[in-house]
Amino acid sequence: MTCHDAGATLTAEHTTTRRICLLGNPNAGKSTLFNALTGLKAKVANYPGITVSKMVGELNVDGQQMMLEDLPGTYSLDAISPDEQVTTEAVTGDDHPDALVVVLDATSLRRSLGLLAQAQHTGVPILVVLSFCDELARRGGYLDAAALGRALGNTVVIATAGDRRQLTDVKHALAAPELWDTPELAAPTDPALVQAWVDSVLREADYRAPDSDARTRRIDSVLLHPLWGTLIFFATMYAFFQVIFTVAAPIQGWIEDGFAWLSELSAAHIETPWLQGLVADGLIGGVGGVLVFLPQIALLFLMISLLEASGYMSRVAFLMDRVMGKAGLEGRAFVAMLSSVACAIPGIMATRSLPSAKDRLATMLSAPLMTCSARLPVYTMLIAMLVPQEAKVGTFGLQGTLMFAMYLLGAVVAMIAAWVAKRLLGRRGTNLPFFMEMPSYRRPHLRDVIGGVWNPVKSFLMKIGRVILVLTLVLWALLNLPVASQDRMAEAGIDTTDEAAVATYQLDNSYAASMGKAIQPVFEPLGFDWRITVGVTASLGAREVFVATLGQIASADDPEDPAAALEKMTWTEGPHAGEKLFTPATLAALLVFFAFALQCTATIAVLRRESGSWKWPAIAFGYMFVLAWGSAWLVRTLVELAG
Template sequence: MVALVGAPNAGKSTIFNALTGLRVKTGNYPGVTVGRSQGSCTLPDGTAVDVEDLPGTYSLEPISIDERIVVDLLHGRLDGVGEPGAVVVVADATTLRTSLRLLAGVLALGRPTALVLSMHDELVARGGRLDLDRLARAVGIPVVIADGRKRSGAAELRDLLPGWATWTAPVVAPPTDPEGCTSWIGSVLTTAGYSSAQESALTARIDRVLLHPVAGVAVFFAVMFGFFQTIFALAAPAQDAIGTGIERLATAVTGTFGDSAPVRLVSDGLLGGVGGVLVFVPQIALLFVLIAALEQVGYLSRAAFLMDRVMALAGLEGRAFVALLSSFACAIPGIMATRTMPSARERLATMLSVPLVTCSARLPVYTLLISMLIPADARWAGMSARGATMFGLYLLGAVSMMLAARVATLVGGARHTLMPFTMEMPPYRLPALRSVVVAVWLPVKGFLHKMGTVIVASTIVLWALLNLPVQSAAELRSHGVDPGDGSAVAAYTMEHSVAAGIGRAASPVFDPLGFDWRTNVAVISSLAARETFVATMGQITAASDPSDPSQALEDTTFDRGPHAGEPVFTSATLAALLVFFVYALQCMATIATLRRETGGWRWPLTVFGAYFALAWAMAFLAHTAVGAFA
């Protein structure tokens, strides 16, 4: 096994991707919930070697969980992982001094080591200088120039890997004490004729704005606002095309194979349910395209620096913003990102609060409800009202996360003196297409996998609950339903199904929020995964009106009780649903991750109950307020 080691933003992961392509296995290190990426690299002789992409670290003196993992793996102390046969240290040529301290620690271990320089082209373009041969002689190990973004140098590194047992090594390992290491670094840089890259005048002018405590924050919110405007505007045509295709396919299935139970399972259950979620893949893909682009351009590092002051208001540090950013994809990597935080109390506070950040699983729910609440052509100050509402929901989730973290730090007694937050400011770069594709494909693949497993399973179970017990022809006739009228039979069966019984049993809890039994079933089903709410509503409406399920959803009325015949999805109810999903912890996978991270059920169950109560209370306020003005 070859271990890749490097500082954050050194280009380690892009080189890992260049070596392994998409032959990557992800998981956790044994016994800990620190994420790992392991891939297979095919060598020139046709053999393969495992490559381990270790978490980013600045030194081998760990202050956080992920840095401890790096040290333990390099020392061969991780059961089930094994010792690395060789270590490849990836260093950003534009910030070489920082990486040499890490290299000194790795060389002291005595393992075969090579140095890979990334961003060498940027060093030269920005007026820096480095003699590669003299650097190799100074450090005493092989040195290769590689750029994972352009896939240059990957072949040279592959050629180097087979002979790691014969790699050169320094005659004397560099000192690891602070003073001796500093002297060694200075000697290496002098010998290599190294001169650092000059910051461009354009970068300096941009940073004067983007890092300004007032102007920078204003730009940040403007970027985020435009972010969500773009998601709605660009994804709409693809969504419409997918939705139309699914509806036509469902109609074709019914028209070809008739109206039997297995056919309804496919047309109403799978196509109506899973297809209802598939519609939102373009928005999710676009979300990750924009996040990857902002990250690779170099803007997100600046945003983290800006938000360090904001995080401090919540009793947290800038590393918490990294967890917040990770949670836009999913709360699980957001929770795992807290491993970079040195304080156990602040880490716990961040873990318990990041589920409030709007993850990609909420995106289909928000899109569905916002589309029902706000007309497509509605504009606010010339901007799309739908995009502005989506931005507001994301902002509400982020602010709520910080408020929850503040409460958690106060209750937990977290210290108020925060650790210094260190983050390299990468130069502004054009995004590399391959890196963007990889960054988008992996989460979209995960979403599709979830859709093909959790959501399909939930859809099949729900279809059965909506169609049981089976109504006999005599029973249907006794209630005035023509057994030959498929739509009437489907409506009657659904209203008297097991699922309807479950939904009505939950009515005392959700009636004050304006929900009916169908909405209750969808909310309960979303405990498996939030997207299941959309699948459930799609399945129910596809069963009641296969020709136009979206219109059937808008036309849904209460079937009994004091509001019988009145529309279910009023403005007040839609607002209540949106707010409910902002706060409710509707994700079993997140709860399971919290249990593993905290070592028990105490905190996950506490957070689940607290967030459900908060979601109900805030949804009730939203329903009352909107109902008063609607």
């Protein structure tokens, strides 16, 4: 039998709230244990840099109230990066915890014991939790947990993911830190003596290291190959973006039909004209125009969750370490870039795992160029307008191919930006080692995958309910005020019985039109009229608002078929009056502009917080706007010449 249970049963009385910190190496299973104990949803993945700040949750066991803190993973309490500094200060600072839970990976126990040796000198009670004992047994390893506890002088319990009995044992142990075993003599501090101490502990525990996983070794011989591994990764991503359009399209159509029905229902039952416009155009046309892209968002995170839960993403990080090296950065920077695919905010926060301040700045200044999920609704809408659904590249859909190209473009430009930033900031500094777990391939747990999809989908829905809804209502007011009088429209030669003509006149003479026309000269060389300009400006709050803005405008023009109204839009005035607005050149320019522009106030705020100055957000916003405008103008010019 592997990982024999230490068999500890602890009970005690305590009335105050205890503060207990979870400490361990990256990928040791801390966050999984934290989630199981607290019921929270801390992100779990098979590579370092996922937990970069403390996660706090509460636990009540037998009337004992506890506050648990999931600390960033570290290999040592001698911090070399900001996230490790968070851990060191939490454990050794003046405000130290009441107890520590040190999570040790049974499959890599030799390496894990070094951190425990340091923790024993903190003077606080320690509970040792062994994780991955099932993995140790599967790979032919062995460990006597009771003997390990005697050798360490600490209470040892086992926690295997999904084992409720073992989780109950951990909970009961947490309720009585005063009954945990304490070593009579703490581990030595001298590195040479620590190694000897580790050897003696492993002998006493009858520890036999697990064999290398034959299946994992065979798969890695292909997936970690510099050429074939990289090609397989790109092929995987390419196939994924094909799925986004083929699978999500019918679901998106059902959602669009649902909102069209709601719009007709509101028009039929709401008699007050302004309220009808608010509901049909503002809420349904605006917010509904963003919600229809929910299937694409869900599919994006389903893909990411499957790759992370299976262990494949750590292989991608290993492959990309070579690419990051070309940009003068290290593998930890890839974690920040990868996190930015979901959202630039966790990507920027993940730079805390980088030891070098210059590397952190270079990565923070380039991470927002990675294609985040907020760009997905914009890309999906523009690509659908630019490329017919039936268009193919060989046997593959052209829409999915173009979406893949946009994600690839963001990644390539982010690497180039990081390379430039690193050289402008200076290359001097100590290159520190980058450790990264290569776990065995595992079958993804359904609960983890569902959580990996639901959490970002929930965030997307909350963003719609809080940010996008508010901005949409503000935009509706700007697009519909001041209300044009019958006399004013008659003077302008507008047939007041023609609803389409009235709606067009109202839009063209609204507050939004006045602001858009004032800014239009900046964007007119890119082919953007005042309506697109208003959408681009509003998207500074959230990129998805661009979709909501155009959705409102199109819904006002043609409530029956806003998508068709969008494609038929023409310039309303100026030298281009009467010409089609959304030409291939303009659509291509919009795609490129959104690929590079920093249109997210939340990202700017986090960049300010992480860099400690407004200087760097200003630089990031400025260079990305120049890059976006210049690239959009160039692409528009090339498309026009080609057309």
